[in-house]
Amino acid sequence: MKFPLYFSRKIAFSKDNKNNLSRVIIFIGRLSVALGVIVSLITVSTGLGSKKAIKERLGDFSGHVTIKSTQSNSSYNTSVLDNAGLDIKKIQSLPDVASVQKYAMVTGIMRNEHSFCGVIFKGVGKDFDSLRFKKFLIAGKTPFFDGDGYNNGVVISEKIANDLHLKVKDSIVTVFSKADQKPIYRKFEVTGIFKTDIKMIDDQFVVGDINHVKRILDMKPEEIGGLDIFFKNVNDVDEDFPQVEKYIGYKNYAEKATDKYPQINDWIGLFDTNMGIIISIMLLVVIINIIMVLLILIIERTNSIGLLKTLGATNGQIRTTFINYTLIIMIPGLLCGNIIGLGLLFAQKYFEIIKLNPENYYVSVVPVDLNPLVIISISVGILIISGMALVIPSYLISKISPVKAIKYN
Structure with missing residues (x-):
């Protein structure tokens, strides 16, 4: 096992985290990740579900495509x-x-x-x-x-x-x-x-x-x-x-079901815009919180960084260690977010808890589309983007002097 991954796992599961500032910081980081996953799952699943439900209703009544005379x-x-x-x-x-x-x-x-x-x-x-x-x-x-x-x-x-x-x-x-x-x-x-x-x-x-x-x-x-x-x-x-x-x-022409009703087509188009905006906001919140977690963990473990440098660890190895450390502590947040988010979506799908006014929304209940690929992509995407976002702030480690870090209390 490579050193950065090994050491990041050791400090991630260390009992010391239960008795210092890390416990609070880790909880905040996991909470932000869980909320980000929950909101993203609900936004995407209901958005895709609404688009699909409206298109199906239009198509199942009047044909997905209609052929007419010019x-x-x-x-x-x-x-x-x-x-x-x-x-x-x-x-x-x-x-x-x-x-x-x-x-x-x-x-x-x-x-x-x-x-x-x-x-x-x-x-x-x-x-x-x-x-x-x-x-x-x-x-x-x-x-x-x-x-x-x-x-x-x-x-x-x-x-x-x-x-x-x-x-x-x-x-x-x-x-x-x-x-x-x-x-x-x-x-x-x-x-x-x-x-x-x-x-x-x-x-x-x-x-x-x-x-x-x-x-x-x-x-x-x-x-x-x-x-x-x-x-x-x-x-x-x-x-x-x-x-x-x-x-x-x-002398005939074809017309899609959604093209017959431009106002509905425009309404469907809004889902893509809304989903993009909401997911972007939630992703930004998650990234800011995770960067905050990384920076505080670096400051808190300045002594450990100095010791690692003294023992011959490179800046790249230490940066990778702390990035892995931060991603590892995100995993419980991802799991909790998926469990809660999917639980709410399954409840809506099978019990139709939240109702809508069909005159405004074209459906009488909030529809849900539980696409496994989308669900997995949300969690994997948050992990990958968060990992990439942590690269720049991790360069703070290279500024830490081994001598001063060992003396740091």
């Missing part, structure tokens, strides 16, 4: 998707694509004796991913769309259900307008109620049979308004988006 305007009434160059089978065969579903949308007004509500009627067919949608259901079920005839079952949001005083199995009339024609009336049965916690979705969307939309918009049976593409992992979207664009044709 003729689509600001209206929510979909234009017919152009088939020239569009290869749905090639899109479905991409390794990271989980499923593809067809849809068409039209705007309308739901009304009854209680009130009325403007809605976006999203029509889906037999390829509708009801299993993915199931996580949003809070009552009832999704109707089965077999593609034949007209299914009058619809799934409405909790917000719309509350506004119109509707519950499962209730009937509701919806009015659809067409240019230069009389309004079209359709009577639907509420088969399910959903909640995504995304205000822009919950305030407007209704899910029903695509054949109703085709009839209202005078679309041919084989025509569709767009495609919702779902990936196996929401984190694959940016990487695979260019691959999808190759097979959509020249």
